Amino acid sequence: MPRILGVDIPNDKQTRFSLCYIYGIGPYLAGRLCEQAGIDPIKKARELTEDDLAKLASLLDNEYVVEGQLRRQVQQSIARLRDIGCYRGLRHRKGLPVRGQRTRTNARTRKGPRKTVAGKKGVKELR
Amino acid sequence: MGRSLKKGPYVVDRLLEKVARAEASGNREPIKTWARACTIVPEFIGKHFAIHNGRNFIKLYVTEDMVGHKLGEFAPTRTFRIHGGKAAKASKK
Numbered sequence: 001m002p003r004i005l006g007v008d009i010p011n012d013k014q015t016r017f018s019l020c021y022i023y024g025i026g027p028y029l030a031g032r033l034c035e036q037a038g039i040d041p042i043k044k045a046r047e048l049t050e051d052d053l054a055k056l057a058s059l060l061d062n063e064y065v066v067e068g069q070l071r072r073q074v075q076q077s078i079a080r081l082r083d084i085g086c087y088r089g090l091r092h093r094k095g096l097p098v099r100g101q102r103t104r105t106n107a108r109t110r111k112g113p114r115k116t117v118a119g120k121k122g123v124k125e126l127r
Numbered sequence: 128m129g130r131s132l133k134k135g136p137y138v139v140d141r142l143l144e145k146v147a148r149a150e151a152s153g154n155r156e157p158i159k160t161w162a163r164a165c166t167i168v169p170e171f172i173g174k175h176f177a178i179h180n181g182r183n184f185i186k187l188y189v190t191e192d193m194v195g196h197k198l199g200e201f202a203p204t205r206t207f208r209i210h211g212g213k214a215a216k217a218s219k220k
Contacts, residue, residue, distance in 0.1 A: 084192045086200040117210070 002048050004057055005067060015048065016041035019056075024066035033059060136166040136195075146170055157186055163199025178202035 001009045010018030019030035034041035037055040039048065048056075060066055065073060081089035091098040097110045108114070130137065139162040147170075149158060157175035172191055177184035178198050185202035193201070 080192055084190065084196070084201075086193070086196050087203065088200070090203065 002045055002053055004053060005060060008067075010045045012044050012046045014042050015039055015045050018045035022060070022066055024064065024070040025060075029064070033064075036063075136168060137164060138168055139165040143168075143170065146174055149174065157184075159184055160198065163197065163202065165198050167193050167196050167198060169194055180204045 001011060003009050004019075004022065008022045010021045012018075016027070016030045016034055019025050019033055020027060025033070031041055033039075033056060036059055037052060039052050039056075078092055082092055083089070088098050095110055095112070096103055097107050101107055103111075139160075142158070142160055142162050142165055145158050145160075148154075149156070155175065157177040159177045159179075161179045163178060167189060171189045172194070174189055176187045176189060176198060178187055178201060179185075180202040181204050187198070187201045
């Protein structure tokens with residue numbers, strides 16, 4: 001299996017889809033990368049030559065923010081929000097939804113598994 | 128949805144005036160304001176504000192990182208009373 005940027009090992013799917021396994025590359029950027037590197041996007045990833053891989057790697061290195069660097073960028077943005085104490089930062093600190101979603105029900109992605117409170121009205125109905 | 132760039136940031140003119148006046152006179156008093164929707168512009172850096180949250184004025188010292196946010200984002204309007212435990216029951220009464 002080919003390796004790009006050390007960590008990512010896209011498998012034997014079409015290049016345009018296997019590139020999506022890189023953090024920060026979606027379908028759109030994958031297509032654009034193929035174009036820039038002059039690779040047929042339909043070609044299977046295992047058929048990529050060393051040359052193709054080198055071209056992709058240098059493109060990703062120089063023109064795009066992906067993987068660790070992107071992760072760090074995201075973390076820093078969140079840390080900035082937390083530090084300045086704005087509303088979004090407070091929501092991040094509390095682990096609640098940041099973009100105004102309801103929290104009376106749902107919001108489980110942010111809040112994590114349900115913590116049932118004993119004796120609370122409606123607990124039976126929730127089951 | 129974001130705001131159209133054509134319009135530029137929403138800044139309350141009166142607040143800009145106040146900031147300019149405070150700058151000129153060297154007044155360090157917090158600037159009292161109800162303009163929560165006003166965008167923080169670079170002119171506000173290093174100034175103290177007192178932003179209304181519906182009840183009180185929340186003091187805020189504006190730093191560079193805050194530029195581009197709205198004043199209201201820094202003055203929460205809701206109070207969360209803790210769930211569960213004796214403390215919550217006591218504060219209910």
